Amino acid sequence: MNPQGPGPSGTPVIDLRSDTVTRPTQAMRAAMANAEVGDDVLGDDPAVRRLEEAAAARLGKEAAVFVPSGTMGNLIALLAHSKPGQAVLLDEDSHIYRIEGTGLARVAGLVPLFFRSQDGVPDPDDIARRVRPSALPGPGPAVLCLENTHxxxxxxxxxxxxxxAAAEQARAAGLAVHLDGARLFNAAVALGVDARELAAAADSVMISLSKGLSAPVGSVLAGSRQFIARARRARYMLGGGMRQAGVLAAAGLVALETMVDRLADDHQVAAAIARAVAELEGVRLRPERVQTNIVLFSLPAGHDGPEFIRRLRARGVLAVATGPAQVRFVTHRHVTLQDVPRVAAAVRESLGTPR
Ligand SMILES: Cc1ncc(COP(=O)(O)O)c(C=O)c1O
Known part of the structure; x- marks a missing residue:
């Protein structure tokens, strides 16, 4: 049973708010119960070490550090790549800028500079323009942040x-490159490439274990040995030293080793939802743009996002409004193809009468 409780007439709730709602598998729970642990801040936790080594290998980097969340992993990367008063070059719609509580400015002391992107894909020429040396004393950019999936x-x-191409422009101007890969494995599966190939462009990469991979908690930040040594100090400063964290890392290792390939199922469900919803009158959704597990669509004129979300909830479907008239569905392990007709019906009924 979904912890959100039953939907109307006892049907299970279909929770499309985020892939972060996924719960750990039985194999993860068993690994957590049996984890061999130690004080990770002192470097003594064997389960954390195993996860960090496995993640570094999987991403083609020298070393890695286990962190409590993607947000902290990104912030640690910014701290380890820059000094206060420098600038971070990123997309205005990046998760780091929009959603991570302005940590880049409040904690790392960085100024955001925006580059252009089209549908989440960075424009290398625009990056080149923005990192060109200038005689004016503006903020010197230290790091470029990319996001995949976006x-x-x-x-x-x-x-x-x-x-x-984006990373080459930045590196030529002396910037470090950080990749927010909270859903890097979704990108790898969708593109049919190894995650190493995607991570290779970046000096550091953060991956989330707690989204589609279903671990209860945690992300990993990977990069060179030197970078990870700086990252460990920044993690401690932020209060991210977790002592016997092996109980969490053990689940993370199961996630990394056994849950990547199944992300293709989430993509298939997202595509099916997109096709069904795109057929509804007035909805703006391009199914061909749904490449992974996120479905974004705009409501017909006269409809209000938050009100639509309330109507969906009354029909047992949970979602998020990402704009005044924009809605986001995220698919994951607890949503299957069998749920698609119910999702489409809930959307159709919720669109019934505009506000
Ligand atoms: C692209 C991206 N980066 C970073 C994060 C932050 O991860 P966390 O929620 O673990 O802090 C998220 C979370 O949804 C995300 O979507």
């Missing part, structure tokens, strides 16, 4: 060549 663009999977 959440607010609708789960767009950015291909390796586009990441590489």
């Amino acid at each position: 959440n607010l663009a609708g789960g767009v999977a950015v291909p390796p060549e586009r990441l590489r």
Whole structure:
């Protein structure tokens, strides 16, 4: 039973708010119960070490550090790549800028500079323009942040060549490159490439274990040995030293080793939902743009996002309004193809009469 309780007439709730709602598998719970642990801040936790080594290998990086959340992983990367008063070059719709509580400015002391992107895919020429040396004493950019998949663009999977082109421009100007890969494995599965190929463009990469991969908690930040040594100090400063964190890392290792390939199922369900919803009158949704597990759509004129979300909830479907008239569905392990007709019916009924 979904912890949200039953929907109307006892049917289970279909929770499309985020893939972060996924609950740990039995294998994860067993691994957590049996984890061999130690004080991770002192470097003594064997389960954390195993996860960090496995993640580094999987991403083609020298080293990695286990962190409590994606938000902290991104912030640690910014701290480890820059000094206060420098600038971070990023997309205005990036998760780091829009959603992570302005940590880049409040904690890392960085100024945001925006580059252009189209549907979440960075424009390398625009990056080149923005990192060109200037005689004026503006903020010198220290780091470029990329995001893959791109959440607010609708789960767009950015291909390796586009990441590489953007990163090359930044690196030529002396910037470090950080990749917010909260859903990097969704991108890898959708594009049919190895995650290493996507991570190769970046000096550091953050991956989330607690989204589609279904671990209860945690992300991993990977990069060079030197970078990870700085990242460990920043993690401690932020209060992210978790002592016997092996109980969490053990679940994370199961996630990394056994849950990546199944992300294709989430993509299939998202595509099916997109096709069904796109047929409804007035809805603006391009099914061909749904590449991974995120479905974004705009409501017909006269409809209000939050009110629509309330109507969906009354029909047992949970979602998020990402704009005044924009709605986001995220698919994950607890939503199947069998749920698609109910989702489409709930959308159709909720659109019934505009506000
Ligand atoms: C692209 C992206 N980056 C970072 C995060 C932050 O991860 P967390 O919720 O673990 O802090 C998210 C969370 O949804 C995300 O979508």
